[in-house]
Amino acid sequence: MAVTKHNYHKIHDEVRETYQNHTRAEFHRLTKQHNLKSYLEFYTTMHYLRKYLPKGGTILDAGSGPGRYSLELARMGYHVVALDAAExxxxxLEQRARRLGLSDKVQKTVIGRIEDLSIFDDNQFDAVLCLGGPLSHIMEKRLRQNAARELLRVAKTGAPVFVSVMSLLATVKGFLKLFQNEVTAPYVKSFMEDGDYVWPHLYGFTHFHGFKPEELSATFAGRHFKQLALVSLEGYGSYETEDLKRLHRNKRRWNAWLRLHVAVSAEPSIVGASEHMLLIGRKT
Ligand SMILES: C[S@@+](CC[C@H](N)C(=O)[O-])C[C@H]1O[C@@H](n2cnc3c(N)ncnc32)[C@H](O)[C@@H]1O
Known part of the structure; x- marks a missing residue:
């Protein structure tokens, strides 16, 4: 099914509904206990956040979900403003912040969409995050570009901006490792051509746009953005849940492999093949 203006709102409602109904699972998604492959996404993202974030200040977590990153950054001493489409x-997130004694750090929470951040001023935030694919869930190119403009607008000049999205090419590995029964389905051809995956396939995963690395860079390219890095988050660990489990049993090997994984994470040949990729830039 092509994504048209007529079904865009329906698609957005379905995406939001999915996340409305899976809040707890989403919160636990990035933990070691849940899945080491998703933990790699978190681990690698945190590595790059530590590398590029300023020492302090107020961070916008746009598409925060239930707040895995917001709460971690609040715990590290940052002030956080969290926004998500799913109430x-x-x-x-608010409940967890209260329970963890972090309510004073989580300054504001907003139910809203990243395509329209008009409740925030220009140049308001010391850093802006849009992590784990909120941009991928916008199924229209024009609206993805609006979101990119908005994420940049609200960042202070010089502030880092971090955006991670779902990959198109990694799905080819997904068809090998997980979804072999779907590789002959009619939707695969158009998905590989335009990147628009429309629910319900892939074991029920909701609608998303799969990016190629150059497309993600192009979405932000312009006079207000200097790209600093484009990195893979799961890298060679993409869809390798069982091998990661085996490796994790030996802590020395696991830690050594994690170092290797991060060391090669910016290699162009790995970025596009990773389930998620992270673009890091600075507002200019
Ligand atoms: C996979 S979750 C990622 C959550 C969190 N950032 C993380 O990395 O764990 C994607 C989130 O994007 C939100 N979302 C999807 N489309 C959105 C939009 N247009 N504006 C704001 N949030 C959106 C969903 O409600 C969901 O919470």
Whole structure:
């Protein structure tokens, strides 16, 4: 099914509904206990956040979900403003912040969409995050570009901006490792051509746009953005849940492999093949 203006709102509602109904699972998604492959996404993202974030200040977590990153950054001493389309995720985040004694750090929570950040001023934030694919869930190119403009607008000049999205090419590995029964399905051809995956396939995963690395860079390219890095988050660990489990049993090997994984994470040949990729830039 092509994504048209007529079904865009329906698609957006379905995406939001999915996250409304899976708040707790989303919160636990990035933990070691849940899945080491998703933990790699978190581990690698945190590595780059530590590398590029300023020492302090106020961070916008746009598409925060239930707040895995917001709460971690609040715990590290940052002030955080969290925004998400799914109300349940925002309520969950508020509850967790209270329980962890972090409510003073989570300054504001907003139910809203990254395509329209008009409740925020220009140049308001010391850093802007849009992590784990909120941009991928916007199924229209024009609106993805609006979101990119908005994420940059609200960042202070010189502030880092971090955006991670789902990859198109990694799905080819997904068809090998997980979804072999779907590789002959009619939707695969158009998905590989335009990157628009429309629910319900892939074991029920909701609608998303799969990016190629050059497309993600192009979405932000312009006079207000200097790209600093484009990196893979799961890298060679993409869809390798079982091998990661085996490796994790030996802590020395696991830690050595994690170092290798991060060391090669910016290699262009790995970035596009990773389930998620992270673009890091600075507002100019
Ligand atoms: C996979 S979750 C990522 C959550 C969190 N950033 C993380 O990395 O764990 C994607 C989130 O994007 C949100 N989302 C999807 N489309 C959005 C939009 N247009 N504006 C704001 N949030 C959106 C969903 O509600 C969901 O919470």
């Amino acid at each position: 349940n995720s925002i309520r969950f």
